[in-house]
Every structure is written in C-alpha cells, then in structure tokens.
Amino acid sequence: xKVRLENLTKIFPGRxxxxxxxxxxxxxxxxxxxxxxxGLLGPSGCGKSTTLFMLSGLQTPTSGKIxxxxxxxxxxxxxxxxxxxxxxxxxxxxxxxxxxxIMFPLQNQKVPKAEIVKRTFEAAKLVQLENLLxxxxxxxxxxxxxxxxxARALVKRPKVLLLDEPLSNLDARLRLQTREEIRRIxxxxxxxxxxxxxxxxxxxSISDMIVVMKLGVVQQIDVPQNVYDNPVNLFVxxxxxxxxxxxxxxKVSNKKLYIGDEAIMDVDIDDIDVYVGIRPEGFIYAxxxxxxxxxxESVEVMGRxxxxxxxxxxxxxxxxxxxxxxxxxxxxxxxxxxxxLKPNKVFLFRQDDETRIYxxxxxxxxxxxx
Numbered sequence: 499x500k501v502r503l504e505n506l507t508k509i510f511p512g513r514x515x516x517x518x519x520x521x522x523x524x525x526x527x528x529x530x531x532x533x534x535x536x537g538l539l540g541p542s543g544c545g546k547s548t549t550l551f552m553l554s555g556l557q558t559p560t561s562g563k564i565x566x567x568x569x570x571x572x573x574x575x576x577x578x579x580x581x582x583x584x585x586x587x588x589x590x591x592x593x594x595x596x597x598x599x600i601m602f603p604l605q606n607q608k609v610p611k612a613e614i615v616k617r618t619f620e621a622a623k624l625v626q627l628e629n630l631l632x633x634x635x636x637x638x639x640x641x642x643x644x645x646x647x648x649a650r651a652l653v654k655r656p657k658v659l660l661l662d663e664p665l666s667n668l669d670a671r672l673r674l675q676t677r678e679e680i681r682r683i684x685x686x687x688x689x690x691x692x693x694x695x696x697x698x699x700x701x702x703s704i705s706d707m708i709v710v711m712k713l714g715v716v717q718q719i720d721v722p723q724n725v726y727d728n729p730v731n732l733f734v735x736x737x738x739x740x741x742x743x744x745x746x747x748x749k750v751s752n753k754k755l756y757i758g759d760e761a762i763m764d765v766d767i768d769d770i771d772v773y774v775g776i777r778p779e780g781f782i783y784a785x786x787x788x789x790x791x792x793x794x795e796s797v798e799v800m801g802r803x804x805x806x807x808x809x810x811x812x813x814x815x816x817x818x819x820x821x822x823x824x825x826x827x828x829x830x831x832x833x834x835x836x837x838x839l840k841p842n843k844v845f846l847f848r849q850d851d852e853t854r855i856y857x858x859x860x861x862x863x864x865x866x867x868x
Contacts, residue, residue, distance in 0.1 A: 502528075507523055509521050510819065522714050523552070530692065537701035537702075540717075544714070545714040546696075580658070582659045586666045597632065604808055639678075652687060662694045706721070710734050736775075736848070757774055770855070774845075776845075778844040780842075783835065786836070800824070
C-alpha cells in the first residue's frame with residue numbers, strides 16, 4: 499500500500515492568548531512506495547511522531563491530505579484506516595498471555611474463533627514467539643515484549659505498519675537484535691512501514707529511505723547512504739554519522755579553501771566564508787606533508803581502527819576525531835598532527851544559511867596534499 503502525504507501540516511495553538519502557536523509539521527509532501535520501510539529521523543521536537551500520529555488517525559491535520567493508495571483517509575478514524583501501531587512502551591496487557599495479547603484485536607473485530615486461532619499462531623511464528631504463547635509479558639525480555647507488540651499489530655493484517663520509537667526502551671544488545679527482527683519481519687510481510695526514531699544508526703541500518711526532519715520541516719529524503727554521502731545542509735551533515743562530522747570555520751579565497759592560514763584544497767568557486775565539514779574517515783595521516791595541522795590530544799585504538807583526537811582553533815567542536823587504520827603508527831610525544839583529506843568526505847556550507855555548496859569532486863576539487 500503506497501502512502502501519499504500532500505502538504506500535511508499540523509499546528510498546535512498556544513495554551514493561552516499570549517503563547518505563540520507551534521508548527522509541528524510544516525507542509526510535508528512525500529509518496530511512500532508500496533512495501534517499503536521508511537525511517538522518520540530527527541531530534542526531539544522535530545515533528546516525526548506528530549507525523550506518525552496523523553498517519554494513524556490519532557491526531558487530525560490542520561491542513562493537507564493523507565492517502566492510502568487512492569483513498570483519502572485524512573478524516574477517517576484509526577480503526578477505519580487499516581493501520582497497525584506499535585508504541586515505544588509496548589502497551590501490552592500484563593494480565594493476559596502472549597496468545598491473548600495477540601488475539602485481542604481480532605476478538606474486538608468479531609473475527610470467527612477458528613480464524614483467530616490460525617492468525618494468532620501465524621503472527622506469533624512470524625516474530626518467532628510461537629513457543630511462548632502461554633507466558634505473561636513479565637516473563638519475557640524487553641525484546642520479546644516488543645515482538646509481541648509487533649505481532650499484535652500485524653495480526654490485523656494492516657495496510658500500513660507504524661512504529662513509534664520501538665527500540666528506545668531496550669539495551670544496546672537487544673536494540674541491535676530487535677531492529678534486525680523488524681527488518682526481517684517487514685521484508686517477509688512486505689507491509690508498508692513507517693519507523694520513527696531519533697537514532698540515526700537505527701534509521702540508516704534498516705530503512706529503504708530516510709526522511710530527516712528539523713522543527714517540522716523535511717530537510718532531506720533519500721536512501722540512507724546518499725543522505726550520509728551528500729547532505730543538503732549542515733544540520734543533516736551533523737545529525738548523521740558516528741562519530742559526528744568535524745566542522746571548521748573556513749573561507750574560500752582566490753580559488754583555494756582555507757582553514758585558518760592553511761590552504762587545504764583548490765576549489766572552483768568565488769570567495770566566500772564557509773563552514774567546512776570533514777567526516778572522521780576523510781582524514782589521511784600525513785606527518786610530513788599534510789595540508790591541515792591540528793594539535794594532538796590523544797590516540798584511541800579501537801580494534802581495526804584508531805581515533806586520533808585533536809583540536810584546532812577554527813574547529814566548531816571541542817574535539818576533532820579522525821578515524822585511521824590501527825596499523826598506522828602515530829609517533830609518541832609529538833605536539834601536532836598533520837592530515838591530507840579525501841575530497842569526497844569534505845563538504846562546504848554557507849555560513850549565513852548553512853546550505854550546501856556543491857563541488858564536483860572529479861573536476862574542480864583537488865587535495866593540495868595529493
């Protein structure tokens with residue numbers, strides 16, 4: 499089932515006459531392809547959960563339209579939309595068994611008993627809980643409880659599955675396991691799924707497409723790797739990536755890009771003040787002829803990689819993190835480290851509005867250290 503959003507907007511009025519209204523979602527336009535898993539990604543307050551609640555029917559849009567297929571569902575109640583909704587707190591009935599929790603929606607729909615039994619077992623098997631049907635929620639792990647909630651949503655055979663921060667209550671190991679389970683289940687069922695999270699690693703690992711939001715406004719929509727490799731603005735560049743992108747104040751002068759007094763690249767653009775974003779993996783340790791000099795703080799060995807932690811007077815963050823192969827040896831006792839840079843990992847943004855200045859890496863960007 500494809501889902502189409504047309505100028506979807508939600509405005510919350512102020513609580514008093516002196517309060518300003520809040521635009522939670524601002525003219526969201528997008529068509530979600532049938533059978534895909536879409537990640538809505540952004541910090542708290544960006545509008546992603548509000549978007550999900552409008553899709554589910556729990557909140558009414560201020561303006562705009564929502565279509566499931568060719569059907570306008572904007573004003574339909576949740577039970578008439580054919581959605582399955584999974585919350586972050588699972589919302590299981592503690593006094594019921596796994597079996598009873600899963601079958602509950604079907605009982606409400608007055609589905610024949612034989613059909614309930616059949617579909618309940620199928621849903622439990624899909625989430626690999628068919629051997630735990632007689633347990634109560636408090637006898638299950640957090641990941642198992644979340645899978646019960648997913649089974650309960652899927653047993654209704656929804657047109658669209660909506661997941662609101664479904665992994666936020668799990669520890670790191672269970673988060674990894676459960677997100678893999680969600681991806682497996684979604685691929686097997688081929689149900690169109692919208693997944694809300696503030697965790698960019700989660701969104702990038704399981705989504706077919708991600709939608710990055712900020713203050714109710716969609717910033718970028720693309721496949722995860724393209725968003726990482728080609729951020730449209732500084733916000734997107736900073737939000738995606740672990741460790742985060744390193745940001746410096748810089749300038750372009752006479753076709754050269756400067757950070758401080760060092761020319762780090764040739765660039766075929768006019769003079770302008772810029773923010774320079776460099777991904778951690780974009781640094782090449784070059785102690786003899788590097789184009790960028792930073793003050794060494796420490797070296798952290800992390801198995802196959804090492805992280806060089808350094809600082810620079812033009813850096814926007816306290817520490818600069820550069821990821822290099824652990825086989826590269828950084829001399830003991832040195833004060834400064836020098837780097838060359840990978841042009842495709844360096845991004846320029848205007849200082850006034852933080853939008854991207856696009857450069858052709860094969861034509862008009864050349865690393866001066868190469």
